[in-house]
Amino acid sequence: MREALSLRSNNALLTRANPLAKFVSVFLITLVLALSIDLVSASTALLGELALFPLAGLTLRLLWQRGWPLIIAAALGGWSTAILSADSGRILLDVGIWSISEGSLQLGLGFMLRGLAIALPAILLMSCTDPTDLADALAQKAKLPHRFVLGTLAALRLVGLMAEEWQTIGMARRARGVGSHGSPMQRFRAMLGQSFGLLVQAIRRASRLAVTMEARGFGGGPRTWARESTYSRLDAWVLVGGLVIAAAAVLAAQSAGTWHFVWLKQG
Amino acid sequence: MPSPDSGTSAVVRPAAISAQGWGWRHAGRATQAIHALDLDIRPGERVLLLGPSGAGKSTFLHALAGVLGEEGDDADETGSLLVDGVSPRAQRGRAGLMQQDPETQVVLSRLGDDVAFGAENLCVPREEIWKRVDEALDDVGLRNSAAGGFALDHPTSALSGGQKQRLALAGILAMRPGLILLDEPTANLDPAGVLEVRDAVGRCLDKTGATLVVVEHRVSVWKDLVDRIVVLQPGSSSEGGSTPAVLLDGDPDTVLAQARDMLTAAGVWVPGYVPATRPRSGATGGGELLLATQELAVSRKRARRRGFTTIPPVPVQAGLDAEVLAGQALTVTGPNGAGKSTFALTLAGLLAPVSGTVTAAVGLSDGAGTDPFKWKAQQLISRIGTVFQEPEHQFVTGRVLDELMFGPKHLGHGEDRVDELLERLRLGHLVDANPYTLSGGEKRRLSVATVLAAHPRVLVLDEPTFGQDANTWAELASFLSELLDAGTSVVSVTHDQEFSSVLGGTEMRLEPALQGASRQEAGAA
Numbered sequence: 001m002r003e004a005l006s007l008r009s010n011n012a013l014l015t016r017a018n019p020l021a022k023f024v025s026v027f028l029i030t031l032v033l034a035l036s037i038d039l040v041s042a043s044t045a046l047l048g049e050l051a052l053f054p055l056a057g058l059t060l061r062l063l064w065q066r067g068w069p070l071i072i073a074a075a076l077g078g079w080s081t082a083i084l085s086a087d088s089g090r091i092l093l094d095v096g097i098w099s100i101s102e103g104s105l106q107l108g109l110g111f112m113l114r115g116l117a118i119a120l121p122a123i124l125l126m127s128c129t130d131p132t133d134l135a136d137a138l139a140q141k142a143k144l145p146h147r148f149v150l151g152t153l154a155a156l157r158l159v160g161l162m163a164e165e166w167q168t169i170g171m172a173r174r175a176r177g178v179g180s181h182g183s184p185m186q187r188f189r190a191m192l193g194q195s196f197g198l199l200v201q202a203i204r205r206a207s208r209l210a211v212t213m214e215a216r217g218f219g220g221g222p223r224t225w226a227r228e229s230t231y232s233r234l235d236a237w238v239l240v241g242g243l244v245i246a247a248a249a250v251l252a253a254q255s256a257g258t259w260h261f262v263w264l265k266q267g
Numbered sequence: 268m269p270s271p272d273s274g275t276s277a278v279v280r281p282a283a284i285s286a287q288g289w290g291w292r293h294a295g296r297a298t299q300a301i302h303a304l305d306l307d308i309r310p311g312e313r314v315l316l317l318g319p320s321g322a323g324k325s326t327f328l329h330a331l332a333g334v335l336g337e338e339g340d341d342a343d344e345t346g347s348l349l350v351d352g353v354s355p356r357a358q359r360g361r362a363g364l365m366q367q368d369p370e371t372q373v374v375l376s377r378l379g380d381d382v383a384f385g386a387e388n389l390c391v392p393r394e395e396i397w398k399r400v401d402e403a404l405d406d407v408g409l410r411n412s413a414a415g416g417f418a419l420d421h422p423t424s425a426l427s428g429g430q431k432q433r434l435a436l437a438g439i440l441a442m443r444p445g446l447i448l449l450d451e452p453t454a455n456l457d458p459a460g461v462l463e464v465r466d467a468v469g470r471c472l473d474k475t476g477a478t479l480v481v482v483e484h485r486v487s488v489w490k491d492l493v494d495r496i497v498v499l500q501p502g503s504s505s506e507g508g509s510t511p512a513v514l515l516d517g518d519p520d521t522v523l524a525q526a527r528d529m530l531t532a533a534g535v536w537v538p539g540y541v542p543a544t545r546p547r548s549g550a551t552g553g554g555e556l557l558l559a560t561q562e563l564a565v566s567r568k569r570a571r572r573r574g575f576t577t578i579p580p581v582p583v584q585a586g587l588d589a590e591v592l593a594g595q596a597l598t599v600t601g602p603n604g605a606g607k608s609t610f611a612l613t614l615a616g617l618l619a620p621v622s623g624t625v626t627a628a629v630g631l632s633d634g635a636g637t638d639p640f641k642w643k644a645q646q647l648i649s650r651i652g653t654v655f656q657e658p659e660h661q662f663v664t665g666r667v668l669d670e671l672m673f674g675p676k677h678l679g680h681g682e683d684r685v686d687e688l689l690e691r692l693r694l695g696h697l698v699d700a701n702p703y704t705l706s707g708g709e710k711r712r713l714s715v716a717t718v719l720a721a722h723p724r725v726l727v728l729d730e731p732t733f734g735q736d737a738n739t740w741a742e743l744a745s746f747l748s749e750l751l752d753a754g755t756s757v758v759s760v761t762h763d764q765e766f767s768s769v770l771g772g773t774e775m776r777l778e779p780a781l782q783g784a785s786r787q788e789a790g791a792a
Contacts, residue, residue: 132380154374160424161370167567171617172660175653177677177721179644193663200659200703208371214334215364216374216438217388226383226396 012057012128014238019125019134020141021235025242026121032246033118035261039106041253042113048245049120056128063123070119078112131156133229140229147220154209162202169197279475281310282361282445284331288346290512291326295341300326304346304512306497310445313472313479315489315519318499319533320706320736323512324482327499328448331355331480332364350446360389362446363439367454367734369428372435378409378426379419381434385442396441403437406474407467427603429460433467440471447472449481453488454734457603457762461488468492484736486523486530487538496522498530534708534736542741544769547748557631557725557756558591558614558639558651563623565606565613582621583609589775591725591756593630596747596772599760605777607760608656608729614758615653615727616640631724648674652723656730658714659703667705667713668698674721681722688716691746708739715743719750726750728759732766744769 014022033045053059064071081104088103100108135153139146178190253259286306292299301323308314316324329335330348333355348354350361363385366372375381382400391399400419404410409417409430426434432452439447449468453461469492472479483489486496498515515526523530523537530537564585571578583606591597591614599607612618614625616639626637627650635646642650655661664670671688675681689695692712697705702713711731718726726747732740744766747757751770761767767774 130377132376157373157376157424164567168655168657169660171612172653172655172657173663174617174644174647175615175655176661176663176717177644177648177674178663197660197662204659205368205371208366208368209374211329211334211364212366212372212435213374213384215332215362216385217359217442218384219359219388221359221388222390223388224386224390224393224396226380226387226393226400228393 010057014056014128017238018235019129020137021238026125028242028246038258039110040256040258041249042117044252045117045249067123074112074115078108081111082108136229280445281478283310284308286348289348290345292343313493314495315493316482321501322499328450332362360442363444364448365435365452367451369431373423378421382437399441403440407433407437428456429463432464446478485536534738542737545745554593556628560589561624563587564621565609566621594754596770597758598767598774601777605779611760648721651725652718653727658710662702692716725756732763
């Protein structure tokens with residue numbers, strides 16, 4: 001996981017944009033898509049996002065490798081919506097209790113595309129943004145308290161370590177005779193014990209890390225920043241890009257007449 | 268090499284330490300961790316702090332670093348402890364502290380950012396920070412291009428333990444502290460890492476002239492670098508506290524000559540001292556074959572799923588053939604990162620082989636099949652016992668006695684052996700204690716005892732002597748030599764040559780794999 005987050009080999013244009021600008025752009029797109037379930041807005045946004053891929057150094061292959069759980073989840077969500085939602089229009093497929101009609105297929109597709117269109121910007125953001133730079137931007141530009149931001153950043157580094165520790169504790173407990181075999185209840189209890197072991201180690205590590213940080217003068221007081229988080233002309237373009245995609249999605253759906261707010265009753 | 272005029276020596280003002288009747292009681296504890304400490308350390312002095320565990324050495328360092336917390340949260344401070352005549356809490360950055368666990372000495376994920384972190388917190392201007400970062404990385408030898416230095420954006424997670432500790436030192440140097448505090452900085456490192464860190468500390472002290480206080484069990488590592496040894500003793504404050512915290516104080520040779528017996532008795536690793544151990548009595552040749560590996564390739568990583576394709580992990584070692592014989596020790600050695608532990612864990616049936624096989628002979632498998640990885644946990648523990656490097660990873664109950672009874676209870680036999688183990692490993696007085704609250708040596712002894720309670724024929728130990736004092740070391744080595752004579756097979760991963768020479772047997776040396784070559788082998792398999 002830690003290697004997956006490394007951006008050292010990525011020299012794409014968007015890696016140079018300010019993380020906060022990217023963050024706001026992604027937020028805009030996601031917000032619009034969260035407002036309406038419809039095919040047109042979702043597919044417009046999706047097309048716009050796909051166009052941005054090369055700028056973030058992403059390829060379809062990389063996207064699949066990093067985001068396949070999300071992509072499969074979106075597809076499954078779409079599929080189940082299609083077979084389970086109320087039928088309307090011509091029936092396309094009827095297998096016992098499952099049926100797919102024109103209406104439900106459309107809804108399912110809309111659901112799937114919307115899921116993808118919401119997931120993609122997040123993957124896009126993470127694949128061209130270093131967590132340290134994001135923290136710098138949040139503390140220096142968004143003026144979030146640095147104690148909180150840097151504390152979270154340091155803790156995030158421990159998460160990767162904890163994944164390794166989980167594996168080690170699992171083996172160490174197997175060597176004590178606690179196996180992942182047996183009834184679901186036994187497995188559940190074994191899992192609980194392993195989680196407790198991990199918790200103990202996590203707390204130990206976290207308190208040692210806290211001592212390290214405090215001993216390096218970390219606290220609530222003023223500090224300087226070795227890395228200045230700056231805006232450039234690129235960031236204006238990033239914002240414009242986000243706005244354009246969001247607006248295009250709304251306008252396309254409006255003009256096609258498919259736009260409807262999620263909280264309004266369908267039809 | 269930085270030019271002489273940019274040297275830190277011009278900026279660093281060595282710190283003076285003065286403790287007068289100083290004591291500290293942690294919140295929730297009945298007695299003081301350190302009591303009645305009278306100690307003056309002059310600016311620029313280099314002091315090695317010795318003493319048995321429980322003498323309050325770490326507490327003292329934390330106090331000097333100003334990270335001990337405030338008095339009043341149920342904690343108690345007596346007397347005074349001053350750095351340059353001021354309370355350490357009031358002057359952030361005057362002292363820099365390095366602790367034992369390298370993983371928690373790194374704060375940020377890029378090399379340069381991590382070094383800059385302390386200086387940022389001290390409000391050093393940006394241009395000055397990067398000057399300091401360059402210089403500090405040079406000083407600790409992580410930026411020296413001749414020695415294959417690292418770029419500023421090098422991921423800190425890719426560093427070895429010794430490199431992480433040197434990185435921590437660089438982060439401390441960038442704060443320009445007058446006092447450098449090292450709390451067992453090399454306890455978790457292999458011998459090469461120990462020297463790396465020691466030499467880096469020496470160079471930096473020569474350059475800056477800062478005051479040094481180091482706590483470490485292995486005296487020989489630091490003896491030539493320090494000019495004073497202070498021996499602390501635990502003082503109990505319950506009886507009014509008449510024992511002073513400082514037992515001995517003076518130049519290294521004098522103190523070591525005066526206190527040699529006392530220090531060895533307390534388990535301190537005094538130079539030139541190898542604790543007496545029980546010699547192997549039987550033939551060290553070995554008997555029946557219990558476990559063998561063939562063309563084994565190992566990795567800690569599991570096969571990864573990338574979409575629809577499954578990528579097998581890149582093995583850290585491949586083509587390993589080994590035999591484990593009854594009554595014989597097999598010692599796995601080699602530098603860090605060579606895959607020693609990974610090999611041992613695979614041999615012990617805890618990791619799946621990437622390719623090749625681990626085969627249990629009939630004498631060991633006893634009807635459970637030939638592949639230890641496929642055994643159920645309970646089948647495993649009565650055949651192969653594994654002691655992990657970190658004892659806490661293996662604790663499964665909240666009480667020492669339950670911990671020991673755990674294996675036998677699940678197996679349905681062997682409970683009679685528990686008493687013997689309790690006595691043999693001096694855990695009898697601790698039966699009701701919580702395993703997590705034991706000292707390092709006690710935890711190690713308990714972890715060995717719990718695994719042995721299931722009566723395995725093969726015992727696998729991962730760095731069993733790491734960070735142990737000389738007493739625990741000797742007990743462990745003697746105990747294992749006894750087990751070997753009784754026919755148990757002992758596989759240990761260790762850097763400790765004295766330890767492996769006590770056990771005898773065969774050595775298997777692993778070198779960091781030629782990654783390319785082993786990758787191809789695994790790909791073909």
